[in-house]
Amino acid sequence: MIRLREVQKSYRQGERTTVACEVTSLDIAAGEHVALIGRSGTGKTTLLHMLAGILRPDQGTLSILGQDLSTLSESDCDRFRGQHIGMVYQTFNLLQPFTALENVLLGALFGRGAGADAEERALHLLAQVGLEDRMHHLPSQLSVGQVQRVAVCRALINNPELVLMDEPLGNQDKATGGQVLDLLLQLARNNKQTVVMVTHDPESATRMQRTVDLATLRRVSS
Amino acid sequence: MRLTSISLRNLRIRLVSTVLTLISIMVATGLYAAIKLMAAQTQKRYEGSLEGYRSVIGPKDASELELVLGTVFNIGKSPGLIRLQVYEDLRSGKALGRRAQLLYTIPQARGDEFSRFQFPVVGTTDEMWNKFTRGDQPLQFTAGGPWRFGHDDLLALASSFAEYLSAKRTGAAQMPLRPPLLPAWRKAVIGARVARQLDLGIGGKVTPSHGKPGEFGFHEHEEAACEVVGVLAPTNSPIDSTIYIPLGTFVLLADHEENVFKVDVPQGKNPDDVKHLPVKAGDLALTAVIAYPKDHLGPRILRIEMGSRPEAQAAWPQDVIPKFLKTIGSVADWLEYLAVMVLLVAGLLITVAIYNTMNERRREIAIMRSLGARKGQICAIIVGEAAILSLVGAFAGVVLCHLLVLLLRTTVEDLTGVYLDWAAFTRGEVYLVIAVGLLGAIAGLLPALKGSFTQVADNLSPSS
Numbered sequence: 001m002i003r004l005r006e007v008q009k010s011y012r013q014g015e016r017t018t019v020a021c022e023v024t025s026l027d028i029a030a031g032e033h034v035a036l037i038g039r040s041g042t043g044k045t046t047l048l049h050m051l052a053g054i055l056r057p058d059q060g061t062l063s064i065l066g067q068d069l070s071t072l073s074e075s076d077c078d079r080f081r082g083q084h085i086g087m088v089y090q091t092f093n094l095l096q097p098f099t100a101l102e103n104v105l106l107g108a109l110f111g112r113g114a115g116a117d118a119e120e121r122a123l124h125l126l127a128q129v130g131l132e133d134r135m136h137h138l139p140s141q142l143s144v145g146q147v148q149r150v151a152v153c154r155a156l157i158n159n160p161e162l163v164l165m166d167e168p169l170g171n172q173d174k175a176t177g178g179q180v181l182d183l184l185l186q187l188a189r190n191n192k193q194t195v196v197m198v199t200h201d202p203e204s205a206t207r208m209q210r211t212v213d214l215a216t217l218r219r220v221s222s
Numbered sequence: 223m224r225l226t227s228i229s230l231r232n233l234r235i236r237l238v239s240t241v242l243t244l245i246s247i248m249v250a251t252g253l254y255a256a257i258k259l260m261a262a263q264t265q266k267r268y269e270g271s272l273e274g275y276r277s278v279i280g281p282k283d284a285s286e287l288e289l290v291l292g293t294v295f296n297i298g299k300s301p302g303l304i305r306l307q308v309y310e311d312l313r314s315g316k317a318l319g320r321r322a323q324l325l326y327t328i329p330q331a332r333g334d335e336f337s338r339f340q341f342p343v344v345g346t347t348d349e350m351w352n353k354f355t356r357g358d359q360p361l362q363f364t365a366g367g368p369w370r371f372g373h374d375d376l377l378a379l380a381s382s383f384a385e386y387l388s389a390k391r392t393g394a395a396q397m398p399l400r401p402p403l404l405p406a407w408r409k410a411v412i413g414a415r416v417a418r419q420l421d422l423g424i425g426g427k428v429t430p431s432h433g434k435p436g437e438f439g440f441h442e443h444e445e446a447a448c449e450v451v452g453v454l455a456p457t458n459s460p461i462d463s464t465i466y467i468p469l470g471t472f473v474l475l476a477d478h479e480e481n482v483f484k485v486d487v488p489q490g491k492n493p494d495d496v497k498h499l500p501v502k503a504g505d506l507a508l509t510a511v512i513a514y515p516k517d518h519l520g521p522r523i524l525r526i527e528m529g530s531r532p533e534a535q536a537a538w539p540q541d542v543i544p545k546f547l548k549t550i551g552s553v554a555d556w557l558e559y560l561a562v563m564v565l566l567v568a569g570l571l572i573t574v575a576i577y578n579t580m581n582e583r584r585r586e587i588a589i590m591r592s593l594g595a596r597k598g599q600i601c602a603i604i605v606g607e608a609a610i611l612s613l614v615g616a617f618a619g620v621v622l623c624h625l626l627v628l629l630l631r632t633t634v635e636d637l638t639g640v641y642l643d644w645a646a647f648t649r650g651e652v653y654l655v656i657a658v659g660l661l662g663a664i665a666g667l668l669p670a671l672k673g674s675f676t677q678v679a680d681n682l683s684p685s686s
Binding site for chain 2: 046049052054055074075078079081082083085087089090091093095097098102105106107108109110111118119154
């Protein structure tokens, strides 16, 4: 499902080059739920962005579903992301002028298409997470937990093979966040979806099948 | 959910900026549409006004343009006089006009006006009702009907008045009676605009006058006050602003005797001696004769034929007016260029208005990109906003233009005589709306490019 080899991403700041993320080898099987942990600055979010095709590695190979993302054009990479990857961010990143239903449909619009089927699926997903009476509300009219559930629905609308989550419980109480995470993992299990979650919260990591510490993936300096 | 829904939503959430830009596009397009509409309808009015006037015969000391503007459009003072004999020669088709095959010849005398609006009073014969046609139709009446003063009445009056004046000028011992102004001749037919603007109807009174009311030299011919017997249907031509009275009434106005007959100074004579020379019926002065040759070749033939006559010429309105409009057209062209510049500035406003929002929209764009939106789709959303803005603005501008025409048409007609048809939507306006939409789309390209190159990873978090 996911295969990384000798992947490195660096940033230049003037004369200085900082290695933001380094992964010598990582394999994640289809349907596996993996937590990526690590201290601040170990490049968790950078790795997540590379897995999503938002950032390109400077070196190494990164393939998802057998597709080497580095060989795709930017446009094809966007299309691949839209169709095969769903993302949930720490800040949920809903678009404020759009209702809950519209936010979920935006995921479909840029993914597999926002036709009548997509709307039906969006309504079903929102109902599954208990938002059937909030689907026409704007994000500003929803609680944090409700916003998180809308973000989960948006990530799942295209029935993606891979779901990426960046600190999804970061901004809320653990009880509420945990419930939503359990719900997402349940849905992902039902649909045999692969889930990769970046977190610094050990308790959240225990909900996943496997935990990978990014520090262990770095090349050992000689 | 479509890309256009996102464009529309983006316009809605920036309502103030959207409305202000919309207004600028609307005003610019409205201005452009108004200039085009005015130019087109002025041209239509000028060309339409020529119906029925295939040839205009008038004095040789005026230009053809003066002759046509004076006779057809009531513009300017009468540039001179021609003799009744010219009219008779044309009418009989013997000495003149045979080859031109004239369908009608109608004499006109003008010089007096009515009311503070200075509607021209034209003396003519009832052939104006019986023979004159516009688009194969005689002039229509919305109320009442025509007065009677025929060709025979004119000849009889010219003869008796010439006899009377000759006796008076030569100091004859036996003075014949001055021909009376018959009550049957003190009638008027008025154009639609005269009726509307002066609220005149059947039974109303029209008194020919000289000069402007309230100014020195103003004089009303109370003795020739005419009763309105007919109101003409609107023609969108200067006929709407004209008062027609029998030529006999015009001839018999009290202080017109000096100029009623055209007498040339014989060689070797003092100009003052002319006042004492006898006059003939054929010397009766007319300002113009409307002639209508059977076909379009006729006016050229008539122009050549009249060239041999020292005292008159034939003007061909269909030749003169287009040349005149070409001159006016260049002014309209300049106004059009100005309006195009205003449109371009409005296009620039769209660019600035949307470009200025790009910084605050970086996160929104990054989120859409993270959901799989391609650069092209981001471009399409932003260009769509600009295109929607300009299309709606342009459509509103065209509607605004027609609404203004609807509101101001009476004022414009009263001031200029040009009747503006507010409901005359043209294909050109459809093209204008499309063109402004395209202009807007082009104006949206720069912000669209900026938006599509937004760095996704850097802008996904709220703090960035």
